Amino acid sequence: MSLLRSLARNVFRHRRLELDLDEEVRSHFELLVEQQMASGMDEASARRATRLELGGADQVKEAVRDARRGASLEQVWLDLRHGARALWQAKAWTAVMVGSLALGIGANTALFSATNGLLFRKLPVSDPDTLVRFRSAGPNQMRTDVLFYGYTGPDAQGRQVEPTFSYPMYLQFVADNRTMSGLFACAPFGSPNVIGTPVRVNNVPVTIVGVLPPEFTGVEQVVGEAPDVSLPIALEPQFNQPQFNFLESRLDRPNWWWLEVGGRLKPGVSAAQVQGSLTGVFQQTARAGFDSFLSSLSQKERSRESLQDRTLVADLQVDSASRGIYDVNTTDVRAISVLTAVVALVLLLVCANVANLLLSRATAREKEVSVRLAPGATRARLIRQLLTESLLLAGVGGTLGILVARWGQQLLPGAAAHASPLDWRVLAFVITVTTLTGIVFGIAPALRATRADVNFALKANSQSIAAARSPLGRFPVVVQVAISVVLLIGAGLFLRTLQNLRQVDLGFNPRNVTLFQVRPALNRYEPKKQNLLYDQIGERLRTIAGVRSVAWSDPRLMSPRRFSTGIFIQGRVYSPGQRDTISSMGVSPMFFETMEMTIVAGRGLTSRDTEHSPPVVVINEAAARKYFPNESPIGRRIGSTLENSGRLEIVGILRDAKYNSVRDAALPTRYTPFSQSVHDNASFEVRSSGDPLTVIAGIRNAVRLVDPNVPLIDMRTQLDEVERRLVQEKVFAQAYTLFGGLALLVASVGLFGLMSYSVARRTNEIGIRMALGAQRQDVVRLVMRESMILVAAGIVIGVGGATSASRLVSTLLFGLAPTDATTMAGAMTVMVLVAGLAGYVPARRASGIDPIAALRYE
Amino acid sequence: VKTDLLQGTLDLLILRALILQPDHGVGITRRIHQITKGTFDVKPGSLFPALHRLEEKGWLASQWGESENRRRAKYYKLTTAGRRQIDTELANWQRVSAAMAWAIKATS
Secondary structure, X not given: OOHHHHHHHHHXXXXXXXXXXXXXXHHHXXXXXXXXXXXXXXXXXXXXXXXXXXXXXXXXXXXXXXXXOOHHHHHHHHHHHHHHHHHHHOHHHHHHHHHHXXXXXXXXXXXXXXXXXXXOOOOOOOOHHHEEEEEEEOOOOOXXXXXXXXXXXXXXXXXXXXXXXXXXXXXXXXXXXXXXXXEEEEOOOOOOOEOOOOOEEOOEEOOOOOXXXXXXXXXXXXXXXXXXXXXXXXXXXXXXXXXXXXXOOHHHOOOEEOEEEEEEEOOOOOHHHHHHHHHHHHXXXXXXXXXXXXXXXXXXXXXXXXXXXXXXXXXXXXXXXXXXXXXXXXXXHHHHHHHHHHHHHXXXXXXXHHHHHHHHHHHHOHXXXXXXXXXXXXXXXXXXXXXXXXXXXXXXXXXXXXXXXXXXXOOOOHHHOOOXXXXXXXXXXXXXXXXXXXXXXXXXXXXXXXHOOHHXXXXXXXXXXXXXXXXXXXXXXXXXXXXXXXXXXXXXXXXXXXXXXHOOOOOOOOOOEEEEEEOHHHHOOOXXXXXXXXXXXXXXXXXXXXXXXXXXXXXXXXXOOOEEEEEEEOOOOOOOXXXXXXXXXXXXXXXXXHOOXXXXXXXXXXXXXXXXXXXXXXXXXXXXXHHOOOOOXXXXXXXXXXXXXXXXXXXXXXXXXXXXXXOOOOOOEEEEEHHHOOOOOEEEEEEEOOOHHHHHHHHHHHHHHHOOOOXXXXXXXXXXXXXXXXXXXXXXXXXXXXXXXXXXXXXXXXXXXXXXXXXXXXXXHHHHHHHOOOOHHHHHHHHHHHHHHXXXXXHHHHHHHHHHHHHHHHHHOOOOOOOOHHHHHHHHHHHHHHHHHHHHHHHHHXXXXXXXXXXXXX | OOOOOOOOHHHHHHHHHOXXXXXXXXXXXXXXXXXXXXXXXXXXXXXXXXXXXXXHHOOEEEEEEEOOOOOEEEEXXXXXXXXXXXXXXXXXXXXXXXXHHHHHHHHO
């Protein structure tokens, strides 16, 4: 018989085999009896003699079973069945155990997968280590227009690092390349809107020549949303939206730096060698590009102050792009690390819980262990049984954990939420940690139990066993209380931060305003016709029932976008190179009225401010304070360059309003008439008298009547737009509240279990005390003191931990310190109240003990 | 004289006992008793595990049959592989017994 066949037979036809063996042993017995009788014995003595000789049919059968192939496999199967049955019997225990395992495993897997994706994963292309990215570092005056994507902050030496280059420069890199096997350039084309059929992009017919795998989300960042379409850079002129009156392509402009450039190293070449080989090319091209830009200008344009004395050129910086061209967004890293702290605590909590549960179960099972040891079960066999149970729990918990992880990923903020598939190594790690906890705390009591003298354990009552258990049992409860306190303090801090942020005076009224954006440039509207379109849409919107007023702006209030420009005040003296900046927003007539913003001096902007009327501007109080500290700005003139500092007349001052951040103070801002400058899109603001939802259908219809081909982009309420700026704080508050609540629950259950157990153990003692005259409240006090000591220890550790970690979150909070006394006190109060309740129930039960019954008890 | 069986000798004894004809457990015990001139008396606790082990290795095949006295009994018979195995086991045994003989001579 082949090995597999006998294995299959032994494992799967177990019952048949057993019956067969049974019969074989019985027939053997009968044959032996016959043989004895043949030699002259009577039947009774023949049977007795045979029974003696055979020496126990069951031992024979057990010996045969052990000799069979797959005996150990069969035992594993038996252990599994026994384990499953034992777990099923303790349903509540198993549910708590599996639930906490699934939560810990799931939360940790989701978060560490995201961390791994954000911080460590490489681009999903072949040989990502040979990819390099190009950036410029240090002061650079060789460009006039620049677009940044991704990180533009300072590098380790404090130099400004910028990621973009001009197209002619890219071509020069390609021409002079000696160190790389390939070079590429890329630039995001705004939002890639697919209009009409799949092969018409922004009304340009294109042929799809390939499909990228889903895990490749571009070369910018490892995790991110994949663009729907990728287009050759040479098509840029056709997709370029007419912006700022420039209709020609960016490809030809040497002074526009907008491309991200990267390449692949030739074998044996380092990034430093590439940098050495191309730095000269870079700086020459930069200078040549700027010179050719200057020579293309008229004499008057060339003499602009802003173009004088431009000499500084940046250094080329080439480094690895194995993890993409972008560095990870610092807010994402911060958000992820705060959440990582939470889930790490949750993992610790789960381990403490697993330990606690296993310890309590082990105590309950000490008698079972003794019973099984008595007839001769081996220690190894018993330990294997307990191990199987731990692994079974880990298996079920892990499976559910994967589901929790998939669900949990949807809740992550920022770039971490999309993409980044679950990392199986992380999952394996987390399951290993929890399983090891299970093994340590499941096996340690088992070892102790199996070492115990069988007779002693069987005879002993629960007191003697309990005495040995206490210190081990208390430790997890203290840890759980400490973790709960940390999480509760975090929840309190972030909830109050959110509350403070929601109460901030925005300077405008975000209620009952519906927003949507149109981008007529995508439909090839020319700039002049765009303003006409906006007027027509505005006209239509005003006729909708329930609409009180309509305005449009670029950008909208509280969007993530911010425009800023130079501010030069007519009549002031500026030193060369000096340039102040101011935030800027283009707004239509009725904008201030629609958003309920207050003009504190002068006038607002009206429909009489058109492209043909004199250019005017309204500034806010912050700008007035900063640039006109001791004078009235009304009637003064400003401009964005020194040459045109007389262009805009200040006609009004607006009360401060937030621009794109709830947190930051209002930025010095100028508001210009929408029609007096060029915008490639407009965000409409529609104020309704009631619920914004009631006017949405009307809005869609109104725009369709004006031009059915213009799509409405990003339709939402202004309140929603404000809430979007608070997403990070909301996620923190949610995570801390959710996990804090769970921790509280787990800690209370732990405490309740421990105290109930302690009361049961001390029934005798309590009975004696009561018999000697102790009152009910004395007993309650006695038990409560025991639990409150544990809670107090946990709170001290928790508050200490939270205080020492407070530095890490202080920048994330708003309107309160990380050691905020109210929050701390609140967290402690909640903890004490809930723990008090968890401790009071057993204490109450203890006080109800009947002294007579208690003294008889065991 | 009854002697405990040396590890490994039991397999050879069982195979040898079945060389002439198939037999049941009691018959095999009797046969071993005979061919070892009463030296070895195999207990069921050793016999049955050995029989099942040899069957799993494919050297024995079993079948339910009737005994001389019309009693149901499980009969074991040598397979072709079992017959070949006797030679191997014999060679092994001879090597062991020769070694033992030398060892005893060397020490005496």
